[in-house]
Amino acid sequence: MFLTLTSTADSASDLGFLLHKHPDRVQAFDLSVGTAHVFYPESTDERCTVALLLEVDPVELARGNRFGDGFALGAYVNDRPYAASSLLAVALGRVFRSAMAGTCAARPDLVGVPLPLEIHVPAVPDDGDAALVARLFEPLGWQVSAGVGPLDPAVPAWGDSPYADVRLTGTFTVADALRHLYVLLPALDGGKHYWVGPDEVDKLVRSAGEWLGDHPERDWILRRSLAHRREYVADAVERLGVVEVPATPDEPSVPEVRPLSQVRREVVLAELRSARAASVVDLGCGEGALLRELLADPSFTRVVGADVSHRALRRAAERLGLDRMPDTVRARLTLLQSSVTYRDARLAGADAVVLMEVVEHVDADRLPSLERTVFGDARPRTVIVTTPNEEFNVRYPTLHAGTMRHTDHRFEWTRAQGEAWAAGVCAAYGYTFRAGAVGDVDPEVGPPTQLLVFTLGAAA
The missing domain is CATH 3.30.1610.20 (Hen1, N-terminal domain)
Known part of the structure; x- marks a missing residue:
């Protein structure tokens, strides 16, 4: 070999x-x-x-x-x-x-x-x-x-x-x-x-989390890699943030709960519409899943996708079909290479900034820089943050105790920790915030994802 x-x-x-x-x-x-x-x-x-x-x-x-x-x-x-x-x-x-x-x-x-x-x-x-x-x-x-x-x-x-x-x-x-x-x-x-067990889900997310979710042969790869174990495949799909759970061959089709990634985008879009935001910055846009839905709604007249990864921006351009996009849509979109922890004047002036599953990828000692960049320098009317609820992790069958949902997460907050962070930001930068939920709320451990909506200088 x-x-x-x-x-x-x-x-x-x-x-x-x-x-x-x-x-x-x-x-x-x-x-x-x-x-x-x-x-x-x-x-x-x-x-x-x-x-x-x-x-x-x-x-x-x-x-x-x-x-x-x-x-x-x-x-x-x-x-x-x-x-x-x-x-x-x-x-x-x-x-x-x-x-x-x-x-x-x-x-x-x-x-x-x-x-x-x-x-x-x-x-x-x-x-x-x-x-x-x-x-x-x-x-x-x-x-x-x-x-x-x-x-x-x-x-x-x-x-x-x-x-x-x-x-x-x-x-x-x-x-x-x-x-x-x-x-x-x-x-x-x-x-x-070797025996395929729950650890294989962790290996896949760690090794292929950046590209497997959008691979056209994703379902086939997941089934083969996880020995056609449907519970492992479903868990991998959720943690990869893709749109549906693939069916296993010869298995009866059953209705599936919409994946958290889809629900998350719907909640963020609803918040943006409620805030009447016309210009939106998706900071840490990744490969453009939210950008696609923002562009589909003409009420969002200026859409900015910013990410520190040039590769992610290139993939976003490919997924969005930037080279085939109608001129009227293309004129509304800007893709920028930018960091959440460094001041960037190009991000200023937007009605809203979205940090969707971003803060947990930032080292804790760099969070003050993120806060200054978003709430101090860009200073939009509305900031929408989603981040995992650490308390919910016990509901993931293949996630071992003490580990996080993704190997690139620097931390995962409980609801109390998330709200404490939000309160500190508001005190420092003159915002108020409202806490919400993404996904079904478990009576014991809360929702899978926390939602924090910040409003500049007014009650949320």
Whole structure:
């Protein structure tokens, strides 16, 4: 089982710093199913390639009976030693853990820099669908070449091989490229070698939370990754903030409660209309889910989407169809790269600013900067904040005690903590606030999401 990752960037050998693996060394890592080897077939300033070779121990596989369910000799006769699978994903996570996390103490200037990358995985299961690999990787921005040859050239009657020779080309950070492989290779394989439990939901949200919710093959990926466990799929959907819970094949269709992300947008829109806001800044707009609904209502005459992430803004432009948008709609929209913790004069003058699921992503010691930016500098008539209600977390079946809904959350407030923060803001900047709820209110733990509506200088 084998894959290579190649950088063709200037000073391409810097790839070694990002991967925390020196190009001059061959390293080996013991895994429960064998040994992972890392080495560099080439390393120059023009081109640098790292190879991951997973040497599978068939005895360990058979001893664990991880693939013995299909037929009597399945534990002994299988494609695990050569086909890219969950085994390879586990090796990626073990060997390149720091690189996947986007950390590089030796060269922090390299972190987050997109590089021209090439990935080669010689044997990827494709379910007999030659276009499947492309449908999974192309929406993420990869150019895909997936060649499928005959299973045995000497026996044409056997047909095509069920494995594709896959080459991916694109410009990504190394961390993003590794996470794409980590999530999608096991989904393509469809047969994880370990027990799928609630922790798998956390892994998906942590590794793919930025892109999986909007992936056109999301439902298929979720079902395959979570062993068709509907309760896990539903929990992942909720935490990814997508619009519907996918049905599992052969399962009766049942009415679903509208997901919290949809309810949240509806509540925010209702508050904006009630405040008679014509110009709105969605600060921390992400990939534009709220922007789409603001643009659909002509009463919002000026719509600004601001986010610190250039990638998120690019995705927002793609999702909104900016290049195909009618001129009258396009004239109402502005996309800005901006931070919630730094003054930006372009955000001033709006009737309302929305911070929808944003404050919990800001380090607690940076909250005063956010408050100054929004309530002191931009100073709109209305500010709408939504943030998770920490008390409600006990209602999520796969969320372990003491953990938060998303790995990027710096904190999650109880209702009392949220209202205490709001009261402090009002005292400092001359606003009043009203607390509300998003989602059904549980009699014991309250709503899943807190709503805080601030009004400048008047009773809310």
